[in-house]
Amino acid sequence: MKLTYKGFKVHKRVALAISRGTQSSSQNWEIRILKDGLEGIGESAEFSIPHSTQSFTDIEHHLEKATQILRHMDPWLRHQIHDTLVENQIASSAIAGIDMAIWDWCSKACGQPAWRLLGLSQNSHVPTSVTIGIQSPQAALGRWAQWLELGTIRAVKVKMGSPEGIQADQAMFEALSKLLPDSIHRSVDANGGWSVSDAIEMSQWLAKRGVDHIEQPTNPSDLEALAQVHRESSLPIMADESCRTAKDIPGLVGRCSGINIKILKCGGITEAIRMIHTARAHHLKLMLGCYSQTSLGNSAACQLASLVDYVDLDSHLNLKDDPFVGCRFDDGFLINRELPGLGVTYA
Numbered sequence: 001m002k003l004t005y006k007g008f009k010v011h012k013r014v015a016l017a018i019s020r021g022t023q024s025s026s027q028n029w030e031i032r033i034l035k036d037g038l039e040g041i042g043e044s045a046e047f048s049i050p051h052s053t054q055s056f057t058d059i060e061h062h063l064e065k066a067t068q069i070l071r072h073m074d075p076w077l078r079h080q081i082h083d084t085l086v087e088n089q090i091a092s093s094a095i096a097g098i099d100m101a102i103w104d105w106c107s108k109a110c111g112q113p114a115w116r117l118l119g120l121s122q123n124s125h126v127p128t129s130v131t132i133g134i135q136s137p138q139a140a141l142g143r144w145a146q147w148l149e150l151g152t153i154r155a156v157k158v159k160m161g162s163p164e165g166i167q168a169d170q171a172m173f174e175a176l177s178k179l180l181p182d183s184i185h186r187s188v189d190a191n192g193g194w195s196v197s198d199a200i201e202m203s204q205w206l207a208k209r210g211v212d213h214i215e216q217p218t219n220p221s222d223l224e225a226l227a228q229v230h231r232e233s234s235l236p237i238m239a240d241e242s243c244r245t246a247k248d249i250p251g252l253v254g255r256c257s258g259i260n261i262k263i264l265k266c267g268g269i270t271e272a273i274r275m276i277h278t279a280r281a282h283h284l285k286l287m288l289g290c291y292s293q294t295s296l297g298n299s300a301a302c303q304l305a306s307l308v309d310y311v312d313l314d315s316h317l318n319l320k321d322d323p324f325v326g327c328r329f330d331d332g333f334l335i336n337r338e339l340p341g342l343g344v345t346y347a
Contacts, residue, residue: 099268161193
């Protein structure tokens, strides 16, 4: 198969601030594989988490290396391809983009949507959350109003871990709580920005305000801190940056209630499926999350949405210039399209 790729840049309607910094744009890669006159497309995007920064130029280097590795391989052998790329230490975002393109190609070759080829449902049983980043209480209210312009919102994730401390987190959440409907699903993500004591205190405070769970409260490298928060928390704890691939899951058993799977972080749909089965075997809850993906990357992840407990695929909903059209936002839910492949077309 032939692998090609080209870079592009997308801009957020509203910059997103988390405990590690603020992002207003992203440089991504569109990846194409071609064989037998049929083309599959996927997406890689830059992201940075503790101990793993994958920049736009880093991904380009890895895609160049992968091009040589894959030129004599067949896209039907996706497990072999995935494992070969991992063995050659190709960056997870590059692997994810290639893996998406392979799933798109294979599904198109069968004339079926990828979700049907996977034996899954077109629709998720849970809504997607939309994200409100770290900001002043007044700005957070404005951001909520902007999200409502999309239509019905059924779930919201509030970013916390403010550099100004948990009092700032509380002030922002209190302001939002006055506007959020009682029926809305509420979650919090600290992106590793809290100490153990702050995380435990905040779990008690948030539990009284209808929050369902807390995501990555403490430093992702400190699994014992995560375990302590898990033991003493008033809310379920979800691991994100502490969990990258299926190999990490056994070490998290007893240290959290669930995991956040991101296809750029783990290396695509193929690895995400492994993570889902591994996590379920250990009775863990599951979330699908995203970085700065367009409709292409989030549609790839959305193929798996009917398998998870929480969906957090909203990055494409916050873009000014998404070059793709994919899964549909309808009444708070993401709906996969009835098209062969990942269901993605050009805008």
